[in-house]
Amino acid sequence: MKIHILASALLMVCLSGNVLAHAKPAQNLARSEKFIQVQGTQFIIGSQAHHFLGTNLWYGINLGSRGPGGDQPRLLRELDRLQALGVTNLRVVAASEGPNAAPFRMQPSLQTSPGVFDEQLLHGLDFLLVEMQKRDMHAIMCLGNFWQWSGGFAQYVSWADGTSIPYPEQFGWTTFENYSASFYVNDKAKSMYNRAVDLIVSRVNTISGVSYSSDPTIMAWELANEPRGQNQPDAYLKWVSDTAARIKQLDTNHLVTTGSEGLTASQDNTQTRPELVHALQNIDYLTFHIWIQNFGWYDPHIPATYEKATKQALEYVEQHISMAERLGKPAVFEEFGIARDGGDFNVTATTSVRDQYYQTMFEASLQAATKGRPLNGMNFWAWAGEGRPVNAGGLWQIGTPFIGDPPHEPQGWYSVYDQDSSTTDIIKHYARQMNSL
Numbered sequence: 216m217k218i219h220i221l222a223s224a225l226l227m228v229c230l231s232g233n234v235l236a237h238a239k240p241a242q243n244l245a246r247s248e249k250f251i252q253v254q255g256t257q258f259i260i261g262s263q264a265h266h267f268l269g270t271n272l273w274y275g276i277n278l279g280s281r282g283p284g285g286d287q288p289r290l291l292r293e294l295d296r297l298q299a300l301g302v303t304n305l306r307v308v309a310a311s312e313g314p315n316a317a318p319f320r321m322q323p324s325l326q327t328s329p330g331v332f333d334e335q336l337l338h339g340l341d342f343l344l345v346e347m348q349k350r351d352m353h354a355i356m357c358l359g360n361f362w363q364w365s366g367g368f369a370q371y372v373s374w375a376d377g378t379s380i381p382y383p384e385q386f387g388w389t390t391f392e393n394y395s396a397s398f399y400v401n402d403k404a405k406s407m408y409n410r411a412v413d414l415i416v417s418r419v420n421t422i423s424g425v426s427y428s429s430d431p432t433i434m435a436w437e438l439a440n441e442p443r444g445q446n447q448p449d450a451y452l453k454w455v456s457d458t459a460a461r462i463k464q465l466d467t468n469h470l471v472t473t474g475s476e477g478l479t480a481s482q483d484n485t486q487t488r489p490e491l492v493h494a495l496q497n498i499d500y501l502t503f504h505i506w507i508q509n510f511g512w513y514d515p516h517i518p519a520t521y522e523k524a525t526k527q528a529l530e531y532v533e534q535h536i537s538m539a540e541r542l543g544k545p546a547v548f549e550e551f552g553i554a555r556d557g558g559d560f561n562v563t564a565t566t567s568v569r570d571q572y573y574q575t576m577f578e579a580s581l582q583a584a585t586k587g588r589p590l591n592g593m594n595f596w597a598w599a600g601e602g603r604p605v606n607a608g609g610l611w612q613i614g615t616p617f618i619g620d621p622p623h624e625p626q627g628w629y630s631v632y633d634q635d636s637s638t639t640d641i642i643k644h645y646a647r648q649m650n651s652l
Contacts, residue, residue: 249431250468250469251353251431251435253499253544255543256540256543256545256546256588256589257545257587257591258545258591258592266584266591266592266652267353267591267593267649267650268301268302268303268577268593268594268645268646268649269302269303269305269306269353269355269592270297270304270594270595270597270598271305271306271594271595271596271598272306272597273307273321273365273597274308274321275307275339275343276307276308276311276336276343277323277336277617278290278293278339278343278617279341279346280323280335280339281338282323282333282335282336282339284322285335285339289600289601290343292601293600293601294347294350295350296633297352297598297600298351300643300646301643301647302352302598302646303353303646303650304352304354304355304434304592304594305347305352305594306354306355306549307354308321308440309340309358309415310325310326310358310359310365311324311326311365312325312326312365312367312371312411313326313327314327315327317370318382319382319384319610319622319623320363320364320365320366320622320623321364321611321621322622323336324365324366325337325411326366329374329407337418337421338422340415340418341418341420341423342422344420344423345423347432348431353434354432354433355435355437356415356433356437357440357474358408358412358415358436358437359439359442360439360440360441361395361396361441361442361443362395362440362621363382363383364623365621368396368398368404368439368442369394369395369398371401371408372394372398372401372404374407375407380394389484392443393445393446396443396444396446396451398454399444399447399453400447409461412458413465415427416428416436416462416465416466417465417466427466428465428468431468433469434470435469435470436466436471436472437471437473437502438459438462438471438472438474439473440474441474441504442455442473442474442475443479443487444488445484445485445486447486448488451492452491455473455492455495455498456496456497459471459495459498462497463497470499470500471497471499472499472500472502472547473492473493473498473501475487475492475501475504476502476503476550477489477501477502477503477505477531477538478503478531478534479510480511480512489501490538490542493538493539499544499545500539500545500591501535501538501544502546502549503532503535503546503547504550504551505531505532505551506550506551506552507527507528507553507572508554512524513553515553515554515556515557515568518568521568521572525575528576529575529579532548532579535548536589540589544589545589545590546589547592547594548576548580548593548594549592549593550596551576551595551596552569552595552629553569554568554569554628555568555627556569560604560608561607561608561627562604562607562627562634567637569638570637570641574645576595577593577641577642577645578645581649584652585652592649595631597619597630598619599620599630599633600632600633601633602616602617602619602632604626604630605626606626607625607627608628609626610622611626618630619631
């Protein structure tokens with residue numbers, strides 16, 4: 216079943232409050248005592264400081280669906296496993312764009328064509344939030360994507376202009392990135408994105424009856440996964456400002472952030488402008504990601520590259536903590552990962568380097584948090600749980616299990632499986648310490 220929403224009608228309803236008319240209010244406590252809020256450079260719930268160790272479970276919306284690709288029993292098992300590890304925060308995809316026949320992306324998509332949304336996937340998001348609430352978890356809700364693996368900006372541009380997406384696998388990364396960044400100057404594409412934002416932020420959960428805007432399970436709305444200014448840096452900055460303000464108008468309870476990688480390995484090319492965008496009034500906290508292999512610092516086939524790459528990674532973390540201190544806002548280290556030993560994609564490959572790297576990143580984050588510095592949370596990339604790649608090192612195909620690696624990347628690259636006991640022991644150890652701060 217699909218539903219069609221007209222942007223103008225939806226926004227009128229949202230702003231009039233009619234969407235919330237039959238929603239149940241969030242239970243108990245005053246607003247300040249149930250939602251995650253910002254106090255200076257720290258997160259708080261009520262009067263208590265809030266720190267977390269989380270993961271990326273981007274495919275949770277799809278597992279929660281009752282339709283094709285859904286697997287609610289598996290989702291419950293994954294949430295139980297994560298709860299047992301002490302993981303309290305999940306960064307999830309809250310919007311994906313089709314069509315479902317398109318390559319290199321998670322499928323089925325939430326928005327299969329402009330303004331047409333798959334109700335079974337919206338119900339999947341409802342189900343995910345309800346089950347997370349039962350386990351005292353919080354969600355970072357990602358509303359878009361600079362990259363192709365959930366449709367994202369490039370799909371909106373393609374719909375708006377009738378042009379074909381120049382996928383990086385065929386046309387190279389620079390061509391694709393510039394195409395994706397043209398979103399910021401494409402009013403029709405931005406209007407389509409805004410329509411989806413209005414729908415999701417103003418949704419009433421069909422299971423609990425609680426409006427998303429009143430649900431303390433949600434920690435924050437994230438504008439997009441890794442938005443880059445690229446060749447449109449000023450338009451990008453304006454888009455961040457405008458979109459954050461739009462969300463704040465719809466929802467006064469939740470935090471808003473960017474989903475930015477931070478400085479990246481090539482600031483002149485990516486134009487992420489992290490200090491500028493996170494200084495904006497309606498952006499509540501800073502985000503950053505680090506990818507030592509993708510940045511070209513580490514080669515898993517050359518072990519000697521690891522030591523220098525780790526040093527660079529720690530410097531990168533410090534740069535962003537210092538940036539958050541200058542901004543007077545909290546920070547979340549929301550993506551990092553590393554390949555299995557020797558770059559082997561097979562489930563049976565060992566994880567000694569990964570374990571060492573995770574311990575180093577977790578320890579640096581914990582030490583910063585313990586000292587009261589702005590680093591309040593971290594989300595490793597990414598949880599695969601019981602999922603296994605059908606073709607290790609190949610791309611995801613419809614009908615195969617979702618794991619931690621997005622469909623456009625080699626399956627088994629950064630995934631953490633439930634059987635990776637040495638890695639999960641490290642996760643559990645640091646989760647316990649972060650949760651106790």
